[in-house]
Amino acid sequence: MKRAIDDGAGGIGPWPRRMEAVIESLLVAVADDPDLSELCLVHGLCVMDTPGPFDPELVQALAGVIRSGRRSGPEPDPGPRAEELVAYGVLAVVAERLRRDEVESLPGLAAELSELVTMPFREVDPLPIAR
Numbered sequence: 001m002k003r004a005i006d007d008g009a010g011g012i013g014p015w016p017r018r019m020e021a022v023i024e025s026l027l028v029a030v031a032d033d034p035d036l037s038e039l040c041l042v043h044g045l046c047v048m049d050t051p052g053p054f055d056p057e058l059v060q061a062l063a064g065v066i067r068s069g070r071r072s073g074p075e076p077d078p079g080p081r082a083e084e085l086v087a088y089g090v091l092a093v094v095a096e097r098l099r100r101d102e103v104e105s106l107p108g109l110a111a112e113l114s115e116l117v118t119m120p121f122r123e124v125d126p127l128p129i130a131r
Contacts, residue, residue, distance in 0.1 A: 001040065002061045004029035009065045016122075020114040022065050023090070027106045027113075030094055034103045041095040054091050062087035069121035082120050089116060 008025030011018050030037040041054060063083040090113055097106055 001026060001029055001037065002058055005058075005061045005065060015069050016114070016118045019065065019069065019117050020110065022062070023113045023117065024107075024110045026062075026090075027094070027110055030098070031103055031106045034098060037094075038098040041091060042098050053095075054088065059084060059087050059091065062090060066117055066121070069118060086117055086120060 004025040005022055008022035009018060011021045030041075040058070063086070066083040066086055093109065093113060094106065097103065097109070
C-alpha cells in the first residue's frame with residue numbers, strides 16, 4: 001500500500017489532482033489484493049506492536065503526501081496534526097469496507113475520499129451571514 005501511495009504521488013499537476021491519483025492508486029492496490037490489505041488494515045493491530053490501528057509508516061506515507069497541500073491551504077492553517085487525522089480517516093474508511101467484504105465498492109470511493117483529503121487544505125469562501 002505504501003508503494004501504491006508513492007506511485008500515485010509521482011504524478012504532475014495541481015495538488016488536488018495528485019491527491020486523487022494517490023487515492024485511486026491506493027484503492028486499486030487494496031482491491032487487487034484484498035486479503036493482504038485486510039490483514040494490514042483490519043487485523044494489523046492484532047499482529048503488530050503499533051501505537052494505533054494502522055501501521056505508522058503507512059499513515060506517515062499518506063500524511064506526507066497530504067502535507068504538501070498545506071502550502072496552498074487556507075489561513076489560518078489547519079492544526080499541525082491535520083494530515084495524520086485525514087490519513088487515519090481514509091484508512092478507516094478502506095478498512096471498514098474490507099471488514100464488510102465490500103471490496104468492489106472501493107474504486108467508487110476515489111472521488112469522495114479525494115474530496116475528504118483535500119477539503120481541510122483548500123481556500124474556502126466564508127459562510128454568508130444570515131440576516
